[in-house]
Amino acid sequence: MQELALHILDLFRNAVEAGARKVYIAVREDTASDRVEIEVRDDGRGMTPDQVRSACDPFFTTRTTRRVGMGLALLEAAARQAGGDLRIESAPGRGTRVVASFQMSHLDRAPLGDMAATLEVAVANAEVDVEYEHWRDGRVFRFSTRELEEFLGVDARGDPGVLAWVNRYVAEGEKTLELCPAKGSGVAGAGKEVDSR
Amino acid sequence: MKSLEDLARLREEVRERMKVREGAGSVRITVGMGTCGIAAGARDVMAALLDELAKRGLTDVTVTQTGCAGLCEYEPLVEVARPGQPKVTYSYVTPEKIRQIVAQHVVNGQIIGEWVLAAR
Numbered sequence: 004m005q006e007l008a009l010h011i012l013d014l015f016r017n018a019v020e021a022g023a024r025k026v027y028i029a030v031r032e033d034t035a036s037d038r039v040e041i042e043v044r045d046d047g048r049g050m051t052p053d054q055v056r057s058a059c060d061p062f063f064t065t066r067t068t069r070r071v072g073m074g075l076a077l078l079e080a081a082a083r084q085a086g087g088d089l090r091i092e093s094a095p096g097r098g099t100r101v102v103a104s105f106q107m108s109h110l111d112r113a114p115l116g117d118m119a120a121t122l123e124v125a126v127a128n129a130e131v132d133v134e135y136e137h138w139r140d141g142r143v144f145r146f147s148t149r150e151l152e153e154f155l156g157v158d159a160r161g162d163p164g165v166l167a168w169v170n171r172y173v174a175e176g177e178k179t180l181e182l183c184p185a186k187g188s189g190v191a192g193a194g195k196e197v198d199s200r
Numbered sequence: 201m202k203s204l205e206d207l208a209r210l211r212e213e214v215r216e217r218m219k220v221r222e223g224a225g226s227v228r229i230t231v232g233m234g235t236c237g238i239a240a241g242a243r244d245v246m247a248a249l250l251d252e253l254a255k256r257g258l259t260d261v262t263v264t265q266t267g268c269a270g271l272c273e274y275e276p277l278v279e280v281a282r283p284g285q286p287k288v289t290y291s292y293v294t295p296e297k298i299r300q301i302v303a304q305h306v307v308n309g310q311i312i313g314e315w316v317l318a319a320r
Contacts, residue, residue: 004238004239009238009239009243012233012238012243013235013238016233016234016235016238016265016267019265020267072235073235073236074235077235077239117243117244120243120244120247121243123246123247123250124233124243124246124247124265127246127250127263127265128265154207154211155210155211155214156211156215157214157215157218159214159217159218161262161263162214162217162218163250163251163253163254163258163263164210164213164214164217164254165210165214166250166254167250167251167254168203168206168207168210170247171203171206172203172204172207175202175203
């Protein structure tokens with residue numbers, strides 16, 4: 004994958020396939036520690052310890068349409084070649100949490116890429132609530148489909164106009180991380196002061 | 201943020217569109233969004249598709265995503281199901297191609313034969 008944002012979309016699709024109703028997506032960039040972390044956490048059906056152990060084996064999949072499952076194997080390889088690792092926490096009925104870490108300055112680390120497009124495609128899965136946080140050196144941008152739906156007052160996430168708005172909003176939000184010091188944003192209150200992490 | 205200013209206007213537009221959408225969704229477009237599809241460019245195809253539908257104000261189209269169909273080498277794959285026509289699967293779809301598929305197939309009902317992988 005050429006972008007971390009594509010790995011995030013792939014993890015999101017795994018969550019959808021696992022029957023998730025809520026998915027939390029986080030990107031954490033910390034210049035001081037030279038680390039980038041991506042996290043996708045869902046409330047789907049989860050995996051047994053055996054399935055977790057096999058999850059990064061490209062010849063293991065729970066699907067029946069073919070006999071390979073490349074997504075987590077590719078992500079693990081991408082993390083390891085960039086001085087990081089992959090952690091999977093999961094239990095049947097309790098969802099799955101996948102965290103991949105990378106050395107930020109590593110030459111082989113893929114760029115974060117187009118999170119706006121990834122979020123737009125994720126939000127198009129109208130049956131799943133998406134919560135997104137992007138932390139960069141203590142600043143944060145947040146997006147939540149629940150907030151969006153409350154504001155719109157109708158279930159309109161399949162509406163192409165709404166999805167196009169999500170793309171523009173996230174693209175603008177990602178830019179604020181570069182421009183506004185120590186501020187966060189969200190649909191309900193752009194520019195809120197937040198605690199740094 | 202400029203997009204937040206857009207949101208209030210969007211709310212009114214969406215409510216109007218939702219009234220029009222009652223019983224709509226006559227054309228169904230499915231984009232393959234498995235690992236293979238994503239790696240081959242399906243995300244940007246989907247984004248271009250949604251953008252094209254929004255620009256044209258098409259309210260009778262339902263867009264869905266699906267996982268790997270086992271035809272990884274043909275990704276990105278897009279299926280178009282239009283009433284009265286066979287279900288058509290297009291292969292090697294790009295953002296440029298999907299805009300043309302919307303214009304020719306979804307709007308005008310003309311299947312673009314040279315890009316078709318399967319029709320049933």
